[in-house]
Amino acid sequence: MSNPLLIFWAQLFGRRGPISRAPSRVHIESSSQASSTIFLVMRRMRAPLIILIVIFSVSVVGLTLIPGIGPDGQPARISLFEAFYFMSYTATTIGFGELPWPFTPAQRLWVTVSIYLSVIGWAYAIGSLLTLVQDRSFRQALALRRFTRKVTRLREPFLLMVGYGRAGELLAKDFDALGQQLVVIDESSDRVDALDLGSYHADIPGLVADAANPHHLSAAGLEHPSCAGVLALTNDDETNLAVTMTAALLRPDLPVVSRTISAPIADRMRAFGNPAVVNPFDRFGEHLRLALNAPASYQLLTWLEAGPGAELPERGHPPAVGRWVMCGYGRFGRELTADLRAANLEVTIIEPAEQGAPEPGVIVGDASEPEVLVRADLPSAVGLVAGTDNDTTNLSMLATARRLNPQLFLAARQNQPTSAALFEAMRVDALLVPTEVVAHEVYAQISTPMLWRFIQEMPARGDQWAADLIQRLRHNCGRELPALWKVKLDGEQAPALSSWLAEGRVVLGDLLRSPEDRERRLRVVPLLLLRDGEAVLTPDGATVLARDDELLFAGHGSERRELESTLVVDSTGAYVLFDQHIPSSWVWRKLSRKSPTPSTPADRGGMTSHRG
């Protein structure tokens, strides 16, 4: 189908799925707030304008009533029009002089009074206008208007991001690299300024507003037909809950991803629809458990979650057995202790003050004091978690622990982005940066749902499988994570293959050949095959594809374009799949009387497993 006419025909009469979108049940008027402020501003200009009109009228009328002397020496009054002209240029400080003829002292007296009056009037009016322009609520109203207009004009699908903190910034970079449009709301004007200063390809509209207010969410395009999802990423659990609630009630069809560090809030979020709740502490525990049991799986997971262009992370070698010491038994410590204990590891807890009933293996004391750490018997432990919410405390604990036992596996929680350099210099083995965990998690869930499926099913396949896959990805795509993209083998994305797919003659290994030279394999790694809700991880070359199969590939853009030409152009498809040459124009096809479908399948001798 390289012929433009054929493509046009297929576009016009090809089957297409109906585009369904649940309409919003409630409509929220968001522009009324903005316009009300404009009205307030008009109202505030009333007094200065009226004073100006009064001063002007009195001066003009007064000037016409005072007798003057004409050029012929006879008493003459100047007309209303002349007086208006004179006052206009005098009051605005232009001052052409005494027109139409020189004034008498009486007239000059009146003009002096009216000059002072009119200067006061103008100063008052202009001053009020400038004050209004500086006014915070007025500027906010203008910003809201501009923002609303920008959002209304968006025609491509966009994600509504609430909270542009550290996590939001990381995510915005990832999504911008994928070409995904965003709309951002944040409470702090500093953060929205940072958004404006950020170097993004797309123009990302940002609004300074409280996102817990449904009006602001509506202004940010929650009810826009192109809104593709809502990300609640603020530091405040209540706000995230409010956003989740609003989105679930107004747009039940939208996917919602919400961040929280509290389990009860997570439960309350789940009461509304089916939001994906990201708890960074919880996820870090799961990651640490995965890292202990399957270092290669963990390496693959962090690589895939890090977004396009990420370097392959180092594979750690954490101790699989032994006793752990947990410093800081807050929310994070509790989550992590539960995870470690679930992995059948012994955990010694150090907590500053006794809370409730003493548990076994709890040492009471300040973990930043070296003697308390000595009591935890570090030389016999294998790992230490510095999990307080204070970076200085965490760093000093790590330093003391390393002095007492240099072999210790050190895990730490980083709270402030500014401490990143210190933790890096400390060379900790596992570092939790809550904002980064959130960013990676949300990226994996939103960028393509198939990646999320892959990540969920991946740990079950074992460590050796993950190590092999990393090898294969490195071999085909290099040390930097290639773009991940999905293909659905339907009439829209793979029109050239539809008849062959129905006959069951398309084999994955053949599909991944180069259209220029079918002996060359495309440097593309199929990660996941999704068919009728069933997922097959890393399908091998012998897999026979069917209609409506969904595939997730990893590979560079140039390879992707080659594969796309195979999927769309049927003569290319015939060459790549069956090594047959068919004419690409309709007339020549009729003349040559060749069916675009080859009668015999190509020999499958050259088809081997696609493992690299």
Add this chain to the structure above:
Amino acid sequence: MNLEKVIFGFFVLLAATLNFGFFIGDIANPDLHNIYELFAALAVSLIATVLKFGDRTQIGAVHLATSLVADLQLIAASVVWVWAREISAQGMTAVHTASMVSLSGGALLANLVSVVLLVTETVTFHRG
């Protein structure tokens, strides 16, 4: 009693009465139409317009529209007067006077609508 309402009603009515005072009389006779009355009508009408700024209700919008119409007509009438007195060679002829007064007549109609709106608003006002 609301002082804002008093001032508002005062200016709306004064604009209408001044306009009426200027309009009444033989349409072509310049002696019967005092230019100071036209000036006062225009100034008061401008003040009434500014007073109507910033009202979000439907009736407020119509109020503002009628005032703008009256201002426009009165400004046109003033321009006709300036033209006749200062620019044209014939001075205040019957033709010029008639066109000036009829323009102010149009403004009077707009001002009357304003007054009707004011009265309607007052009559339908219920103290909840």
